Amino acid sequence: EVQLVESGGGLVQPGRSLRLSCAASGLTFRTYSMNWVRQAPGKGLEWVSYISSSSSSIKYADSVKGRFTVSRDNAKTSLYLQMNSLRDEDTAVYYCATEAGGSLLEYWGQGTLVTVSS
Amino acid sequence: QSALTQPASVSGSPGQSITISCTGTSSDVGGGYNYVSWYQQHPGKAPKIMIYDVTNRPSGVSNRFSGSKSGNTASLTISGLQAEDEADYFCSSYTSTSTRWLFGGGTKLTVL
Numbered sequence: 001e002v003q004l005v006e007s008g009g010g011l012v013q014p015g016r017s018l019r020l021s022c023a024a025s026g027l028t029f030r031t032y033s034m035n036w037v038r039q040a041p042g043k044g045l046e047w048v049s050y051i052s053s054s055s056s057s058i059k060y061a062d063s064v065k066g067r068f069t070v071s072r073d074n075a076k077t078s079l080y081l082q083m084n085s086l087r088d089e090d091t092a093v094y095y096c097a098t099e100a101g102g103s104l105l106e107y108w109g110q111g112t113l114v115t116v117s118s
Numbered sequence: 119q120s121a122l123t124q125p126a127s128v129s130g131s132p133g134q135s136i137t138i139s140c141t142g143t144s145s146d147v148g149g150g151y152n153y154v155s156w157y158q159q160h161p162g163k164a165p166k167i168m169i170y171d172v173t174n175r176p177s178g179v180s181n182r183f184s185g186s187k188s189g190n191t192a193s194l195t196i197s198g199l200q201a202e203d204e205a206d207y208f209c210s211s212y213t214s215t216s217t218r219w220l221f222g223g224g225t226k227l228t229v230l
Protein backbone atom coordinates (compact mmCIF):
# COMPACT_ATOMS: atom_id res chain seq x y z
CA GLU A 1 0.00 0.00 0.00
CA VAL A 2 1.32 3.41 -0.96
CA GLN A 3 1.61 5.85 1.91
CA LEU A 4 2.69 9.47 1.95
CA VAL A 5 2.94 10.97 5.43
CA GLU A 6 3.54 14.67 5.86
CA SER A 7 4.92 16.13 9.08
CA GLY A 8 6.46 19.31 10.41
CA GLY A 9 3.45 21.59 10.38
CA GLY A 10 2.43 23.77 13.28
CA LEU A 11 1.96 27.31 14.52
CA VAL A 12 4.71 29.74 13.55
CA GLN A 13 5.08 33.51 13.72
CA PRO A 14 5.30 35.62 10.57
CA GLY A 15 8.86 35.89 9.29
CA ARG A 16 9.94 32.60 10.85
CA SER A 17 10.82 29.31 9.18
CA LEU A 18 9.43 25.80 9.08
CA ARG A 19 10.51 22.59 7.39
CA LEU A 20 7.96 20.10 6.15
CA SER A 21 8.71 16.46 5.43
CA CYS A 22 6.87 13.84 3.39
CA ALA A 23 7.82 10.22 4.07
CA ALA A 24 6.94 7.81 1.27
CA SER A 25 6.50 4.05 1.43
CA GLY A 26 5.02 1.31 -0.73
CA LEU A 27 6.32 2.76 -4.00
CA THR A 28 9.61 3.14 -5.86
CA PHE A 29 10.09 6.69 -4.67
CA ARG A 30 13.14 7.43 -6.81
CA THR A 31 11.10 7.00 -10.02
CA TYR A 32 8.46 9.59 -9.12
CA SER A 33 8.51 13.33 -9.52
CA MET A 34 6.92 15.02 -6.52
CA ASN A 35 4.79 18.07 -5.85
CA TRP A 36 3.71 20.16 -2.89
CA VAL A 37 0.13 21.46 -3.07
CA ARG A 38 -1.50 23.60 -0.40
CA GLN A 39 -5.04 24.50 0.58
CA ALA A 40 -5.87 27.53 2.70
CA PRO A 41 -8.77 27.04 5.12
CA GLY A 42 -12.02 26.91 3.18
CA LYS A 43 -10.25 27.64 -0.10
CA GLY A 44 -9.18 25.78 -3.22
CA LEU A 45 -6.02 23.92 -4.09
CA GLU A 46 -2.85 25.83 -4.95
CA TRP A 47 0.19 24.19 -6.50
CA VAL A 48 3.36 25.17 -4.62
CA SER A 49 6.40 23.31 -5.92
CA TYR A 50 7.68 20.49 -8.13
CA ILE A 51 10.84 18.42 -8.05
CA SER A 52 11.79 15.79 -10.62
CA SER A 53 12.85 12.28 -9.68
CA SER A 54 16.54 13.13 -9.83
CA SER A 55 16.16 16.69 -8.50
CA SER A 56 17.40 18.01 -11.85
CA SER A 57 14.26 20.09 -12.41
CA ILE A 58 12.68 22.24 -9.71
CA LYS A 59 9.82 24.71 -10.05
CA TYR A 60 7.94 27.03 -7.71
CA ALA A 61 4.75 29.02 -7.72
CA ASP A 62 5.37 32.75 -7.98
CA SER A 63 3.81 33.20 -4.53
CA VAL A 64 6.62 31.23 -2.83
CA LYS A 65 9.58 31.71 -5.15
CA GLY A 66 12.64 32.92 -3.27
CA ARG A 67 11.19 31.90 0.11
CA PHE A 68 10.54 28.14 -0.21
CA THR A 69 13.02 25.43 -1.18
CA VAL A 70 12.04 21.92 -2.19
CA SER A 71 14.42 18.97 -1.90
CA ARG A 72 14.35 15.20 -1.70
CA ASP A 73 16.43 12.31 -0.43
CA ASN A 74 15.76 9.23 -2.54
CA ALA A 75 17.78 7.04 -0.18
CA LYS A 76 15.45 8.05 2.65
CA THR A 77 12.37 8.07 0.37
CA SER A 78 11.55 11.52 1.66
CA LEU A 79 10.53 14.90 0.26
CA TYR A 80 11.09 18.20 2.02
CA LEU A 81 9.88 21.79 1.86
CA GLN A 82 11.93 24.44 3.61
CA MET A 83 9.71 27.46 4.16
CA ASN A 84 11.38 30.74 5.11
CA SER A 85 10.02 34.26 5.67
CA LEU A 86 6.57 32.86 6.31
CA ARG A 87 3.55 35.10 5.82
CA ASP A 88 -0.02 35.00 7.06
CA GLU A 89 -1.13 33.96 3.58
CA ASP A 90 1.01 30.82 3.76
CA THR A 91 -1.45 29.40 6.30
CA ALA A 92 -2.76 26.20 4.74
CA VAL A 93 -2.80 22.44 4.76
CA TYR A 94 0.23 21.28 2.80
CA TYR A 95 -0.04 18.06 0.79
CA CYS A 96 2.70 16.13 -0.98
CA ALA A 97 1.67 14.31 -4.14
CA THR A 98 3.37 11.95 -6.56
CA GLU A 99 3.59 12.68 -10.27
CA ALA A 100 3.95 9.60 -12.46
CA GLY A 101 3.78 11.20 -15.87
CA GLY A 102 1.29 13.34 -17.70
CA SER A 103 -1.21 14.89 -15.31
CA LEU A 104 -1.39 11.89 -13.04
CA LEU A 105 -0.90 13.24 -9.49
CA GLU A 106 -1.99 9.89 -8.18
CA TYR A 107 -1.00 9.54 -4.54
CA TRP A 108 -1.53 12.23 -1.93
CA GLY A 109 -0.66 12.42 1.73
CA GLN A 110 -3.16 13.37 4.41
CA GLY A 111 -1.68 16.84 4.71
CA THR A 112 -0.02 18.85 7.47
CA LEU A 113 -1.42 22.15 8.73
CA VAL A 114 0.79 25.21 8.80
CA THR A 115 -0.58 28.22 10.67
CA VAL A 116 1.27 31.50 10.40
CA SER A 117 0.11 33.92 13.06
CA SER A 118 1.50 36.23 15.68
CA GLN B 119 -0.91 33.39 -12.85
CA SER B 120 -4.71 33.19 -12.56
CA ALA B 121 -6.43 30.02 -11.51
CA LEU B 122 -8.59 28.09 -13.94
CA THR B 123 -12.27 29.08 -13.89
CA GLN B 124 -14.89 26.69 -12.55
CA PRO B 125 -18.49 27.27 -11.50
CA ALA B 126 -18.77 27.67 -7.74
CA SER B 127 -21.53 25.10 -7.45
CA VAL B 128 -23.60 22.59 -9.37
CA SER B 129 -26.37 20.29 -8.25
CA GLY B 130 -28.33 17.33 -9.48
CA SER B 131 -30.69 14.63 -8.34
CA PRO B 132 -29.71 10.99 -7.88
CA GLY B 133 -29.50 9.20 -11.22
CA GLN B 134 -29.06 12.41 -13.21
CA SER B 135 -25.94 13.59 -15.02
CA ILE B 136 -24.04 16.79 -14.37
CA THR B 137 -21.14 18.51 -16.10
CA ILE B 138 -18.53 20.76 -14.52
CA SER B 139 -16.57 23.10 -16.76
CA CYS B 140 -13.00 24.32 -16.36
CA THR B 141 -11.87 27.24 -18.49
CA GLY B 142 -8.29 28.28 -19.00
CA THR B 143 -6.18 29.77 -21.76
CA SER B 144 -4.05 28.69 -24.70
CA SER B 145 -1.10 28.48 -22.28
CA ASP B 146 -2.70 25.76 -20.20
CA VAL B 147 -5.98 23.91 -20.92
CA GLY B 148 -5.95 24.91 -24.58
CA GLY B 149 -2.25 24.26 -25.08
CA GLY B 150 -0.66 21.42 -26.99
CA TYR B 151 -0.45 19.15 -23.93
CA ASN B 152 -3.53 17.14 -22.98
CA TYR B 153 -2.58 17.35 -19.32
CA VAL B 154 -5.86 18.13 -17.62
CA SER B 155 -6.93 16.28 -14.49
CA TRP B 156 -9.86 16.30 -12.10
CA TYR B 157 -9.86 15.73 -8.35
CA GLN B 158 -12.63 14.88 -5.91
CA GLN B 159 -12.32 16.09 -2.32
CA HIS B 160 -14.61 15.20 0.54
CA PRO B 161 -14.55 17.43 3.65
CA GLY B 162 -11.43 16.94 5.73
CA LYS B 163 -9.92 14.50 3.24
CA ALA B 164 -7.08 14.64 0.75
CA PRO B 165 -7.92 15.14 -2.94
CA LYS B 166 -8.46 11.99 -4.99
CA ILE B 167 -7.68 11.91 -8.68
CA MET B 168 -10.69 10.97 -10.83
CA ILE B 169 -9.53 11.83 -14.37
CA TYR B 170 -6.08 12.47 -15.80
CA ASP B 171 -4.77 13.42 -19.25
CA VAL B 172 -8.24 14.81 -20.11
CA THR B 173 -10.05 11.48 -20.50
CA ASN B 174 -8.25 8.74 -18.57
CA ARG B 175 -9.61 7.14 -15.41
CA PRO B 176 -7.19 5.72 -12.84
CA SER B 177 -7.78 2.16 -11.76
CA GLY B 178 -10.68 1.90 -9.34
CA VAL B 179 -12.51 5.05 -10.42
CA SER B 180 -16.08 4.46 -11.54
CA ASN B 181 -16.83 4.71 -15.26
CA ARG B 182 -19.63 7.11 -14.30
CA PHE B 183 -16.87 9.74 -14.35
CA SER B 184 -15.67 11.00 -17.73
CA GLY B 185 -13.64 13.90 -19.04
CA SER B 186 -13.38 15.87 -22.24
CA LYS B 187 -11.84 19.01 -23.65
CA SER B 188 -12.67 21.53 -26.35
CA GLY B 189 -10.44 24.50 -26.97
CA ASN B 190 -9.64 26.25 -23.71
CA THR B 191 -12.37 24.46 -21.74
CA ALA B 192 -12.24 21.05 -20.12
CA SER B 193 -15.26 19.28 -18.66
CA LEU B 194 -16.00 16.59 -16.10
CA THR B 195 -19.25 14.67 -16.49
CA ILE B 196 -20.68 12.50 -13.75
CA SER B 197 -23.51 10.25 -14.85
CA GLY B 198 -25.93 8.33 -12.63
CA LEU B 199 -25.37 10.69 -9.70
CA GLN B 200 -25.07 9.03 -6.32
CA ALA B 201 -25.15 10.51 -2.85
CA GLU B 202 -21.45 9.74 -2.31
CA ASP B 203 -20.55 11.93 -5.30
CA GLU B 204 -21.37 14.99 -3.21
CA ALA B 205 -17.99 16.67 -2.79
CA ASP B 206 -15.78 19.46 -4.06
CA TYR B 207 -14.23 18.96 -7.50
CA PHE B 208 -11.09 20.67 -8.74
CA CYS B 209 -9.62 20.73 -12.22
CA SER B 210 -5.93 21.08 -12.90
CA SER B 211 -3.88 21.75 -16.01
CA TYR B 212 -0.25 21.78 -16.98
CA THR B 213 0.89 25.27 -17.86
CA SER B 214 3.63 26.16 -20.30
CA THR B 215 4.70 29.11 -18.17
CA SER B 216 7.62 28.93 -15.72
CA THR B 217 5.47 27.15 -13.15
CA ARG B 218 3.94 23.73 -13.69
CA TRP B 219 0.35 23.08 -12.53
CA LEU B 220 -2.67 25.35 -12.28
CA PHE B 221 -5.78 24.48 -10.32
CA GLY B 222 -9.33 25.65 -10.69
CA GLY B 223 -11.13 27.37 -7.83
CA GLY B 224 -13.26 24.31 -7.18
CA THR B 225 -16.91 23.37 -7.68
CA LYS B 226 -19.17 22.16 -4.89
CA LEU B 227 -21.42 19.37 -6.11
CA THR B 228 -24.67 18.93 -4.20
CA VAL B 229 -26.73 15.79 -4.75
CA LEU B 230 -30.31 16.82 -4.03
